[in-house]
Amino acid sequence: MTKYLFFLLLCACTGLVHAQDQTRGLTVKGTVREKSTGQPIPGVQVTLKSDPKNIVTANASGEFTITVPSPNAILIVHALGYSDIEVSAGKKTALTIDLETNAVSNLDEIVVVGAVIKRHDLTGSVATVDAKTIGMTPTSDIGTAIQGKVAGVYVTNSSQPGSASSIKVRGNNSLSYGTSPIFVVDGVIVGDNLNALNPDDIASMEVLKDASATALYGSRGANGVILVSTKKGRKNTGVVHYNNWLSASGYERKMKFMNAQQIYNLRADAYANEYIRQNPAADRQAYINGITSDTSTAVFAPYEQQTFRSGKSYDWLKPVSQNGMAQNHTLDFSGGSDKGTYYLSLNYTDQKGLIKGADYKRMGARINIDQNVKSWLKVGTYTTFTHSITDLADGSIFPTAVAANPLLPIDTAGLYTLKWGGIDNQDQYNPLRSLYIKNNQYLNRLLTSNYISVAPIKDLAIRTSFSADISNEQQYTYIPTTTGQDLRNSNHGNAIQYKLENYNLQWDNSATYTKRFGEHRFNFLVATSMQKNTSNYNSITAYGFPNDDFGYMYLGGVTSRDKTVLASDFVTKTLMSYLGRVDWGWKDKYFATATLRYDGSSNFGPNHKWGAFPSLAVAWDMSREDFMSKIDFISHWKWRVGYGVAGNQNIPNYATKSLYRPSYTNGSVTYVSDGRLGNPDLQWERQKQTNIGADIGLLHDRLNLTADYFTIKNDKLLIDRKLALTSGFYDEVANIGAMTNKGIEFTLDYAIVKQKDLQWNFRFMISRDRNRVTRLFGDAPIYSTGGFTGTQIQRTGNFFVGQPVNNIYALKFLKIAQVGDTAKLNPKMFSGHLVGAGDIVPLDKDGNGIVDDNDRYVVGKLDPDFYGGFGSDITYKGIGLTVFFNYSSGLKRISSLYEAGISSDGTTAASVDMLKRWTPTNTNTIIPRAIHNYSRYGPGDVDAYVQDASFLRLSVLSLSYTLPKSVRKNMFDNARIYVTGSNLWLITKDKGYDPETGDGFPNTKSVTVGLNLSL
């Protein structure tokens, strides 16, 4: 938003004002300057307080002219990134106004590719999220904080404490290798993992979406770039700030499963249906009476009969659940002098998840210093260190507890695996025992960016920076002998120790030179960047422990030495880049930016390491043209067109070579190929993106609109190509595919009421992107196989020309067979599946009389048609109310849990939807009948039970109160308390746990109480 505010133009109404004031007004001229440097600030907005319609904008030299009714008139001077000030027009006709940088967000400068550039020089499609927006959601995860708040950024939350959301910018732009944008924190490229950052430390985030914006990171920008700038101190101040929140959380919603009595009846029905199928002449009711009699153990085990008759029902989820709790504390100190600024913060966060044993703790500290050593020399550091501990609940606990037998009394002592009827289900480990499994992860991460900047001559800045992202990750697991897992696998205790070290070193050099030639403004940048990423890991898996007391901590005494598995690896990757860039502006009306980037990556073979990535963006501030000056309600209107090429090199290590590794087997060492054919011709994946956008300000900038249209052609797509096996290899990485991606993004910000005591803002964001695979090798589909035999085609992960990347491929549901149908259906058609009345009948697409994989359709996609967020905040005096909704529409999800739940025969957990199942008297339903011991089409074979995962979620509802000065006296500069509800309300057709986070780990709703204090 900032960038176009700088280019605000004269509102048409000033023309009218002029006309009047020429006769009875007073003309005031002024210059606006940056207080610390004395440099003029262009584009500043000057408003007459008594007549808000009287707005003028300063020119490129910071000069403005405004006509005021009297010398007592008050002018409001406003520029983004600076604090608003009010000045009296006075009797002078030439004012000099010095603006001070805004305390909270130093919005004007950001660090990219090792150079400081002005924010407004980022041409192309850039969205900014400021600290206030990030702070709206109390969370320790940055993805969650920006969800729905930036057009074109699709965030999928994760519900497990400590695990980060996944983020996509402008949808999918690669088939196999990477959809995550890169994050650049204070100039350091940190890959796609931001979990070491404290959201409270963030001053702003810029999402670079189109190629002319990402061109700065051309080598790795194909999936978008998110620049994160952390907070800085303010000159001549000293501020202490404390931010604290506490929250309590519970299940957002639960799937409805049948209780003990319902499942009992379901099973009786299922068995009776099968009995009658085999014995059509038998007496159904007599059979049911028999199996449900007290003494029968044919279908129900004695414990089940007992539970049923007692009227009880056992919810196994309850004993493994707990109330979620979280707390977060950030204490920061900031300030500075003319010589420099500092920002120091300490953070502690502690979260307990909804499943016992799932928690997350993080301790972090940050120090940001900028210091002028000499008038021409400036140095600084942006450094943070984080230590976090993630305790994971074993992955089997939640799904097993959810799918447990409600007829089975809750028992830890005897049961290793859960029972249905008389049978131990070997796959359902007693979740209460699985709680004994320890799974602890420790992460230490140092993220540091350090620079030296010299200004040898006027307008030239040379900067060099050394950055490092060093992390040390440890994962420890112990599965004790008291678990079902251990019993089944005869492990006698199993420990896994895994340690990973990652060093990402980066050295950037840049020179920037700014020059004006008359009305032409030029900004030149040349830069180089070198990055080296080394990582190594080792892991030990050991079995056979003398006792469970020491957990994973002492491996010295393990007994099953021959089962011990050792693994390790060392990998180094390097990248090297040269960048040249010219920004040109003329009369603040026409703008152009040309960038050329030349990148080399060690991932490619000797002849293909380097790729050139050009981009060009032009912009036209239409509202500065004379013909626009008459249009009253338009305050600014800027067109942007950009074209550029970005790249992707995110492929498996050393994919240019066929690799052979030693493997120890049967007492000797062998060399074994990993099955991948090296491809020396691998080269950069190229993404050509065109973007057309407009930034529009209406009604004195109270209504701001940003709209973008983009079209992306991805070529030389890096793909894991399955090879003809006669080549001797399974696959190779090759540049073969192509895809397109088109979309639109729209953001609206409206200050509905903008008064001193009452402000009411509304914002709305919508994004849409649509991708298609346009070419594959020989245009043959690429299937993903797996399942029971390992060779069955899966519903997801397949690629087809002409179809979206993340499609769902399944048979189509034709109908539920009715009593009259079964005689007409040819059993040979269903390849071993039985189809009787009440069973699913799929569509024979090709009509060849056999339902097989040829009859599958692409029945949907996992990505939304459109998504975004909207919200409103109202502030009246100190009281603020914020609501924010996220939404996503047109996407599908596979809920295996629900599919299993509606195909139950009463010997597995059943959804309450089975109460609406097909029976001879309830035929108008798509829920198939219950039948035991019978091979038929399951819900997972057809499309009818794929979930519509569209949703609308009230993600934030927050009420805050900022204490007035009369209350806080002089103790605090600012004091604010708030209470926020997260995920309080959800509307969706999805039958699973959550349309967004899926069924694997429960999503939470929470209430948070928070406090911000400044002194």
Add this chain to the structure above:
Amino acid sequence: MQFKNIIICTSLMVALTQVSCKKFLDQQPKTALTQEQAFSKLDNIKPLISGLFTNWRNVRKDRGGFMFELGSDEAQQGAFQVLSDPDQAALDKYDGFMAPRNNALTGQWQSRWPIVVAAAQAVFALQSNHEDEATRTELLGEASFIRAGVNFELTQYWGKIPISDPARFDQLGTKRQPLDQVYAYIINDLETAVKYLPETQADKSHVTKYAALALLGKVYMSAPTEANVRSFQKAADTLNLVIQSGKYSLLTNYADLWDPAHANSSESIYEYQFNNTYPDNNQTQWQMGSRALANLPSIGANCYFGGYDLMVPTSYCYSDKSAGGLWETGDVRKQQSIRYDFTYQGITPTLSTGFGGDELDPHVKKYEDPRTDGTLSFWYSGKNIFYIRYADVLLMYAECLNELGKTNDAVALMNSTVRARAFGGTIPAGASWDPGMSQDSFRTNIMDERMRELCFEGWRRSDLIRTGNFVNLVKARNKWTMQSGTIQAFNQLYPIPLTETQQNPDIPATDQNPGY
């Protein structure tokens, strides 16, 4: 001055960047050999060929190891398995799912070709290697053997196959070659193997000269007529070299063959080496055992004959002759090959409902691994699996004698060796074969004898095809084939997988086996 220095320093730094950048971007794998390195010297080629033996062995592991034994007259899928996946079911049903896109078959094609191609690269590298001659030739023998062995499997299942020969790649590409050339290539490789392989190997995962001879004998007998190399005389001569070597003998006690304590015995010509430790276990019992046992509360997981019923004997294979089946009274092999009694630790298991109902029908016993009992999951089962054993050599030799008109000698050989042992060492009068048996009767009898001796050991499909009995016997004895009723002569060859015809321009979709 200061500024000047800074500029100089900066320029220097930038210059430094340029100089080192070429090296900077050159990152080699630190924990793997590249292809060039792997084939560059004998020290690397040797473990590489050991790796090929491991890969060849792994083809016989787990579910995949039994795909070609299904759909025969001795073995079929369990009822629950046949309902679970139509592609896998097609291996028994020979129905519309036996098609190029059959994923179960694709998996088998996929697991074999990397071995052939790597062996071919090794042969190619060894031909131009000038290091130690003795090592070089022995490795050449091993690589040739592996290529021949796997090619023989491929051509039996898919007919015309590409010949992987780096020296002639420009000429041959990855096109399918006529059968005579495929077989000539296999025989040539085996002759190389016979020439260079040692007579014994301390490391039992490596092959000997006699394994090459035994396989060569099999190839001469089994080659389809179009290949123009079928010769019972050559087969007999070759197999006789194995017999005459005096290095092999039948174990006295048939049961010892299935006792892991007698691994690599005097009867073993080559066996795939497994043990109970991942990744050297073979999971075979997981596929062969009974689900009824696996589902026994708390003890089922470690019951050594539990499992999941992938492959079970056909009723012909487990029934007595008197009931229209295979077994003669007194044949000790019956109880060693097939499990009829499922009582475990005093518990008589019952059928768990919902799994097809044949879980307590007779099951394959040869792969039960008692070492896992009570301590390890049957997933860790890992007895060695026979490739060729001496009894097979004798059976093949007798068959050749019969085909060469020496039925008398063939009967005598059987009565004195394989059949004598089957009845505990001395053949009872009623069981002894009549020396006056006709050539045709012998052909029928030896087929049953091969099943009794070698059932579930992997040769049945090729035996049925080479003797022309494939369609009629499978249709009559395999439950699922019979039910489906769709088997035809063209089903002797499997369809070339779709992934191959789609990704390999040398094998277009039109170059498919007939019928598919």
